[in-house]
Amino acid sequence: MAALFRGSRNVLLRWNKHVDFAFVSSRSMASKTPVGFVGLGNMGSPMAKNLLKNGYPVIATDVFPESCKELQDIGAQVVDSPAEVAEKADRILTMLPSSPNVIEVYTGPNGILKKVKKGTLLIDSSTIDPAVSREMAVAAEKMGAVFMDAPVSGGVGAASMAKLTFMVGGVKEEYNAAQELLTCMGANAVYCGQVGTGQAAKICNNMLLAIGMIGTAETMNLGIRLGLDPKLLAKILNMSSGRCWSSDTYNPVPGVMEGVPSANNYQGGFGTTLMAKDLGLAQNTATDTKTPIPLGSLAHQIFRVMCSRGYANKDFSSVFQFLREEEGQ
Amino acid sequence: MAALFRGSRNVLLRWNKHVDFAFVSSRSMASKTPVGFVGLGNMGSPMAKNLLKNGYPVIATDVFPESCKELQDIGAQVVDSPAEVAEKADRILTMLPSSPNVIEVYTGPNGILKKVKKGTLLIDSSTIDPAVSREMAVAAEKMGAVFMDAPVSGGVGAASMAKLTFMVGGVKEEYNAAQELLTCMGANAVYCGQVGTGQAAKICNNMLLAIGMIGTAETMNLGIRLGLDPKLLAKILNMSSGRCWSSDTYNPVPGVMEGVPSANNYQGGFGTTLMAKDLGLAQNTATDTKTPIPLGSLAHQIFRVMCSRGYANKDFSSVFQFLREEEGQ
Amino acid sequence: MAALFRGSRNVLLRWNKHVDFAFVSSRSMASKTPVGFVGLGNMGSPMAKNLLKNGYPVIATDVFPESCKELQDIGAQVVDSPAEVAEKADRILTMLPSSPNVIEVYTGPNGILKKVKKGTLLIDSSTIDPAVSREMAVAAEKMGAVFMDAPVSGGVGAASMAKLTFMVGGVKEEYNAAQELLTCMGANAVYCGQVGTGQAAKICNNMLLAIGMIGTAETMNLGIRLGLDPKLLAKILNMSSGRCWSSDTYNPVPGVMEGVPSANNYQGGFGTTLMAKDLGLAQNTATDTKTPIPLGSLAHQIFRVMCSRGYANKDFSSVFQFLREEEGQ
Amino acid sequence: MAALFRGSRNVLLRWNKHVDFAFVSSRSMASKTPVGFVGLGNMGSPMAKNLLKNGYPVIATDVFPESCKELQDIGAQVVDSPAEVAEKADRILTMLPSSPNVIEVYTGPNGILKKVKKGTLLIDSSTIDPAVSREMAVAAEKMGAVFMDAPVSGGVGAASMAKLTFMVGGVKEEYNAAQELLTCMGANAVYCGQVGTGQAAKICNNMLLAIGMIGTAETMNLGIRLGLDPKLLAKILNMSSGRCWSSDTYNPVPGVMEGVPSANNYQGGFGTTLMAKDLGLAQNTATDTKTPIPLGSLAHQIFRVMCSRGYANKDFSSVFQFLREEEGQ
Structure with a gap:
């Protein structure tokens, strides 16, 4: 995970x-x-x-x-x-x-x-x-x-x-x-x-994780298209205010880090379908408590779409691949 | 800043x-x-x-x-x-x-x-x-x-x-x-x-920063409503995969950290209006390069709405205040 | 309603x-x-x-x-x-x-x-x-x-x-x-x-209604800022492919139509808080059936935020007012 | 078109x-x-x-x-x-x-x-x-x-x-x-x-069209999963407040209407790539005029992602196909 x-x-x-x-x-x-x-x-x-x-x-x-x-x-x-x-x-x-x-x-x-x-x-x-x-x-x-x-x-x-x-x-x-x-x-x-706060802590962490991962994927993709070297960009982010776990420990861009799913064709790790499930729980608790979670909601929707586009069993960091232009298009 | x-x-x-x-x-x-x-x-x-x-x-x-x-x-x-x-x-x-x-x-x-x-x-x-x-x-x-x-x-x-x-x-x-x-x-x-990669690096960092900040604000707000103590939740996130600069260095929830704008009624820091400007640049470069930035786009819209609801000159971490239920409602 | x-x-x-x-x-x-x-x-x-x-x-x-x-x-x-x-x-x-x-x-x-x-x-x-x-x-x-x-x-x-x-x-x-x-x-x-399809039909209609209303509010606001007369813009939309119930029957911009809540300071009509409730049901059923509803989700979040910013009891077409620049800002 | x-x-x-x-x-x-x-x-x-x-x-x-x-x-x-x-x-x-x-x-x-x-x-x-x-x-x-x-x-x-x-x-x-x-x-x-209001009118119409189309696609998909017959659902929406041009004139669900791209494997019509271009213009004018367009922005991002997932040259109503679960998943 x-x-x-x-x-x-x-x-x-x-x-x-x-x-x-x-x-x-x-x-x-x-x-x-x-x-x-x-x-x-x-x-x-x-x-x-x-x-x-x-x-x-x-x-x-x-x-x-x-x-x-x-x-x-x-x-x-x-x-x-x-x-x-x-x-x-x-x-x-x-x-x-x-x-x-x-x-x-x-x-x-x-x-x-x-x-x-x-x-x-x-x-x-x-x-x-x-x-x-x-x-x-x-x-x-x-x-x-x-x-x-x-x-x-x-x-x-x-x-x-x-x-x-x-x-x-x-x-x-x-x-x-x-x-x-x-x-x-x-x-x-x-x-x-x-009672329930153990679940709350887990749900909260995973929601923020999901947001950080998609954010990192978008940002790395944008930077690469603007001419930045991915390793250099990751380095800059990680010594700056853009830093997050997904950028410094689990970077979703192949070639930036070793020993993470992005280095292994997004095998292993934490499946997109599991992340979608956890975000569904976050969404439910937010709806029940009338709490606005605009980015959490959108993250939920993105992983949900990915599940139906062939990413269900890949690691959730494959959102980088999902957002990046396909070969041959 | x-x-x-x-x-x-x-x-x-x-x-x-x-x-x-x-x-x-x-x-x-x-x-x-x-x-x-x-x-x-x-x-x-x-x-x-x-x-x-x-x-x-x-x-x-x-x-x-x-x-x-x-x-x-x-x-x-x-x-x-x-x-x-x-x-x-x-x-x-x-x-x-x-x-x-x-x-x-x-x-x-x-x-x-x-x-x-x-x-x-x-x-x-x-x-x-x-x-x-x-x-x-x-x-x-x-x-x-x-x-x-x-x-x-x-x-x-x-x-x-x-x-x-x-x-x-x-x-x-x-x-x-x-x-x-x-x-x-x-x-x-x-x-x-x-040429241009200096701008690109800055824009990318600030986009990920914006996403991380709103994500942290949503997550802290949700956790609090689910019964978690804000300091404890921040601690859990910061030793976990939800960790980001906005959670561990610039937490937007009053009372969690000292010496940050959230401890001072969101005075000083990096104004919402400046963040909205930088996200406008990110949006423009993304549109020009046909790069999808779903969370970056939504972050841009959220800070834009905040600018028109009285948050223009507050620090951008005031998004926590913006998303939280108003007193007296 | x-x-x-x-x-x-x-x-x-x-x-x-x-x-x-x-x-x-x-x-x-x-x-x-x-x-x-x-x-x-x-x-x-x-x-x-x-x-x-x-x-x-x-x-x-x-x-x-x-x-x-x-x-x-x-x-x-x-x-x-x-x-x-x-x-x-x-x-x-x-x-x-x-x-x-x-x-x-x-x-x-x-x-x-x-x-x-x-x-x-x-x-x-x-x-x-x-x-x-x-x-x-x-x-x-x-x-x-x-x-x-x-x-x-x-x-x-x-x-x-x-x-x-x-x-x-x-x-x-x-x-x-x-x-x-x-x-x-x-x-x-x-x-x-x-059994259940009566609820489904109602939830579906109200979700699309919510999306159309926010979309109309955004569009009218953008057009006005670009120099278009609101009545003329509504007329153009209504004879074109942008047409929807919210643009031609319940226009959210004051002065465009008579006999609708926007003509009466958003009194009466269908309260924002009720729309937020129905979108919560839509969100729940979508999560349960693993159906992506990106715009429906975001619409839910927007009405949810509005509820906490003083719009709970106004008609849901007040989203136009919410998105428009405040006086005196 | x-x-x-x-x-x-x-x-x-x-x-x-x-x-x-x-x-x-x-x-x-x-x-x-x-x-x-x-x-x-x-x-x-x-x-x-x-x-x-x-x-x-x-x-x-x-x-x-x-x-x-x-x-x-x-x-x-x-x-x-x-x-x-x-x-x-x-x-x-x-x-x-x-x-x-x-x-x-x-x-x-x-x-x-x-x-x-x-x-x-x-x-x-x-x-x-x-x-x-x-x-x-x-x-x-x-x-x-x-x-x-x-x-x-x-x-x-x-x-x-x-x-x-x-x-x-x-x-x-x-x-x-x-x-x-x-x-x-x-x-x-x-x-x-x-000068410029001709462009403004076109951009505004197409932004609302894009929002209505995605909204219709989401709603029809959700309704079908909840057990509603697509033709019946379209009929209910079209006599109700969910009605829009995309639901009553250009329905994106195959089998609901004849003579529209959804009846012809999304051939012909108005290409996703052209819609993405127009939404890029809408986004640019909104950013320039500091106008929040949350749903318009997200619609832009969705069509942008579709362009990179093989939908560039299909009619933009193929967003229904994009959001619907793939065969064999």
């Missing part, structure tokens, strides 16, 4: 000073009791494995049996439904593709909340609408459980290497308990505030 | 290694011979003073007699027209508000090119359309003179303290000769390429 | 030829049996009165007792909850401000579906997300009832004079039964297709 | 009542004296032929000899330069691709104004920046000649059949004299005001 927090290994340390150590819940004491895990996809599967590696018994489930099989082979106990997970674990992580899946897994007929035990800690690492996170928290509270949102930054690679970053929203007293598990799966965790 | 190159005092040093020292023109040897200066406004006047301070005799002119008077009092020789300046100096700087002024001063009936001596070095520090810079260079070449564009980054304060940065376009062989004068007036100079 | 279907009194007639008369439900025979009505606001109240005027007994409810009182005084039976309405009527209309209200009124603890009788016809005239309409239809079907969406075009005036237009989505076989009631409250009804 | 004034054959008649007949210049009396013509391209050639057909001797020139040859064969006198045309004719028409060509033909070393006779009537039918029209008028006036701008609506077909529409700017007293010639080449002429 266009690594949010990339290269910031010490963040956890720095953030820890903000953490309130006064309250340490009994759950966080009860290390190594079983941890539930719902959603064993590309991201969830390596995350669950890291819990196993850290010595936690894992009770897992997924709608696809083959996903479960793989985890079962390395020691997880597989059960049939989120409700069953809730019967057997008092700390549960969920990692799902979108809001409707989260709603189903928590409040559906075989959902977690049907069988959840009082005092259970529920941590959702899906990237979804913060309003849904808040709804789930209210529903969990009615059952005496605690819900936190903890979306991640970092892709499949970071998930495998336990280098994810978690942005966490929820009751502050529970943050330590959550952190105990999250640090098995990630390098950093940031406490953002009340 | 939203200081392009702010805090990069050593840039000149770093850039010097790129400079070709093999050719040193006779002009650059002839230090301390008179230097012409046309355009003694808010920026031009302190620049001309810095030439005087460095021991250069200055032959100056301006359409406003009072501007000339002040410079005359401290030792400059004032003449009646750009043509007369050209008769008396073989190195001439111009600092004018916009393209039409530059055209008039160079090619008008009393313009520099009417009387320019062969071999004269002409340096224009106005911010104008690069196409006009190229036209002036062609016209100068016909008269045997050399024209370079060298727009500045940095405002009146930087001009007074000789801390401007120059982005220079023109024949490379003349760059050293230009640099000799520019370093009396600024801290940095960057050679950008052929 | 920016009357959708304004001046098209004969539409019903023309549309009728598309109607399938083969199936006439027993409900539509059972005229003058009680009709339920939930939501007695500015729009719902005159609509319910028109049902009474047409001889239908009305069983009504609303969260505000005073709204009920007025209707009770002219003959309606007032009950305590939507559930009670459902016990007493097998044809029910709902007219509510937004999606959450509709969800509550149909599926809440005292909602219609708690007590609905098999075969009941449910008609929702609220303007909401078509996805919510589809959800309500599914929920209704589970109870053996039929749900149709029938949002209106036309404002409070049209509601009072029974001149509304209804865009209707739902099972075609039930359209006649719905039409019997709708024609008591409106002049026109258009059958649009399956 | 997306025929501005299409189907309005009686416009001239209607407009004539606004014409001041009091002044009839001596030139307009002197019918059938030679008429000069500069620019014999796709549009200019049939226009010049129509002058010949109407009995006017034509003195013509063009930079391409082959263009001249064709006209010579049917009776025109061909000369070597615009200056020579000016020596031999006191009424001259010009039809050129863009602003720089107009500047060259009028003010270049062999330009019209080098040899123009006092009292000559100069009519420029090129579509260019109104500011250039005004410059040419000032330059002509210095030589005692009169310049009018008269850009056309209608394409090559309309030019051949003398069905163009002219939008005319310039001194009103000369309008009758201009009209005498214009009516040989077109069906309609509209007097718009001072």
Whole structure:
């Protein structure tokens, strides 16, 4: 992924000073009791494995049996439904593709909340609408459980290497308990505030990232057409007020930097379709809160058009290629 | 100004290694011979003073007699027209508000090119359309003179303290000769390429700056409405992929940083009206070169609307205030 | 309102030829049996009165007792909850401000579906997300009832004079039964297709209306600044390919037309805040269906900004005033 | 072309009542004296032929000899330069691709104004920046000649059949004299005001046309995805406030209308590249006059991107195809 927090290994340390150590819940004491895990996809599967590696018994489930099989082979106990997970674990992580899946897994007929035990800690690492996170928290509270949102930054690679970053929203007293598990799966965790603020932080970052990337692509393209050498232009921008992550760390113009998707025909990285999804969430929250986001909206539309013009699976920095004149036209 | 190159005092040093020292023109040897200066406004006047301070005799002119008077009092020789300046100096700087002024001063009936001596070095520090810079260079070449564009980054304060940065376009062989004068007036100079690329670099930087600033304002506003603390959100963005100069150095949200216009009711800084002017230049060059700049275009329109809603003279970071809900609505 | 279907009194007639008369439900025979009505606001109240005027007994409810009182005084039976309405009527209309209200009124603890009788016809005239309409239809079907969406075009005036237009989505076989009631409250009804298409038609029309209005405002403003007389420009556009409803029927420039909000300081008409709401629905449906709407999105953002700059309650054609240079700037 | 004034054959008649007949210049009396013509391209050639057909001797020139040859064969006198045309004719028409060509033909070393006779009537039918029209008028006036701008609506077909529409700017007293010639080449002429307003009217119309077309394409696409039948949706829009020329006369969705480019794979009509050019002019005049045109700007960018994605030579209504999801994605 266009690594949010990339290269910031010490963040956890720095953030820890903000953490309130006064309250340490009994759950966080009860290390190594079983941890539930719902959603064993590309991201969830390596995350669950890291819990196993850290010595936690894992009770897992997924709608696809083959996903479960793989985890079962390395020691997880597989059960049939989120409700069953809730019967057997008092700390549960969920990692799902979108809001409707989260709603189903928590409040559906075989959902977690049907069988959840009082005092259970529920941590959702899906990237979804913060309003849904808040709804789930209210529903969990009615059952005496605690819900936190903890979306991640970092892709499949970071998930495998336990280098994810978690942005966490929820009751502050529970943050330590959550952190105990999250640090098995990630390098950093940031406490953002009340339920939903983890999602908010992720959505906000990715919106600004999208705007900066398109802006960088437009600017580099314009400069090149005006006769500037791309490397020189990037250098000038990066020592100036035009500087941004997309210009200095993830430049979208082939030949300017090495080790980034633009150096590799926009393979790998953070897909345009995923960026379009995140911008859709940003748009929804902005509409709900009556917040004007003119550039964010237009960025959303641009990535949406790109998805239908053959760029869906390329890295989102391919917007440079999209805006540049085609060969042979 | 939203200081392009702010805090990069050593840039000149770093850039010097790129400079070709093999050719040193006779002009650059002839230090301390008179230097012409046309355009003694808010920026031009302190620049001309810095030439005087460095021991250069200055032959100056301006359409406003009072501007000339002040410079005359401290030792400059004032003449009646750009043509007369050209008769008396073989190195001439111009600092004018916009393209039409530059055209008039160079090619008008009393313009520099009417009387320019062969071999004269002409340096224009106005911010104008690069196409006009190229036209002036062609016209100068016909008269045997050399024209370079060298727009500045940095405002009146930087001009007074000789801390401007120059982005220079023109024949490379003349760059050293230009640099000799520019370093009396600024801290940095960057050679950008052929004539017009100095303008191009400035325009590109400011376009990306504008996009980053509006993007930051939208994002901070959205995050705040979603329940995030503004300082925390800025911190998260700045250690993440949303990071940009507007988020980490010039944050537009009051209370997040000190010493920036947002901490001072958007006084000082870089006026919205100036940003709208630079975006107009970006738009013009993009239209001329058939380059799509969707976010740059929309940024231009937003600052244009702001100019008509009472923000013309506020710092351009006041876009945060513009987008945020009004009190009492 | 920016009357959708304004001046098209004969539409019903023309549309009728598309109607399938083969199936006439027993409900539509059972005229003058009680009709339920939930939501007695500015729009719902005159609509319910028109049902009474047409001889239908009305069983009504609303969260505000005073709204009920007025209707009770002219003959309606007032009950305590939507559930009670459902016990007493097998044809029910709902007219509510937004999606959450509709969800509550149909599926809440005292909602219609708690007590609905098999075969009941449910008609929702609220303007909401078509996805919510589809959800309500599914929920209704589970109870053996039929749900149709029938949002209106036309404002409070049209509601009072029974001149509304209804865009209707739902099972075609039930359209006649719905039409019997709708024609008591409106002049026109258009059958649009399956459930949700009534909402879709309304949202689509209003999105294009918003784009045309802003486009007209920009164009008129630009033409005036280029020296054209506004009336002459409107005349040229209206006989040319620039023609649209906003230029020829509802021109936003004061002095060009009479009898429109621009002739009356943008009082009356269709409020900016209502247009922003409808564009939010358009944005949501576009995001859900992954449809790019670049101009629709930007139009949404512009009306959203206007809401926060003092234009919330002015007619949406005041975008002309918003874009035009302020006096005294 | 997306025929501005299409189907309005009686416009001239209607407009004539606004014409001041009091002044009839001596030139307009002197019918059938030679008429000069500069620019014999796709549009200019049939226009010049129509002058010949109407009995006017034509003195013509063009930079391409082959263009001249064709006209010579049917009776025109061909000369070597615009200056020579000016020596031999006191009424001259010009039809050129863009602003720089107009500047060259009028003010270049062999330009019209080098040899123009006092009292000559100069009519420029090129579509260019109104500011250039005004410059040419000032330059002509210095030589005692009169310049009018008269850009056309209608394409090559309309030019051949003398069905163009002219939008005319310039001194009103000369309008009758201009009209005498214009009516040989077109069906309609509209007097718009001072010099440059003909251009302004054309640019304004085409900007609103572009906005309406993209808006219609977005709206139709959204409606279709929401389950509406395209013909039904078009019908609803066209009887409602969403109605515009692009929805009711030139609908961009294949299958909705016959006889329009969308019915013929977007062949013929008004090319995307020409629309992008006109929007570039709109953008330039808006920037020069500091007029915000948010939707016009974005429309410009969209057609600009389309030009680089293979749509340059398709009719501009192909924006529907551009925005719609690709097959096989």
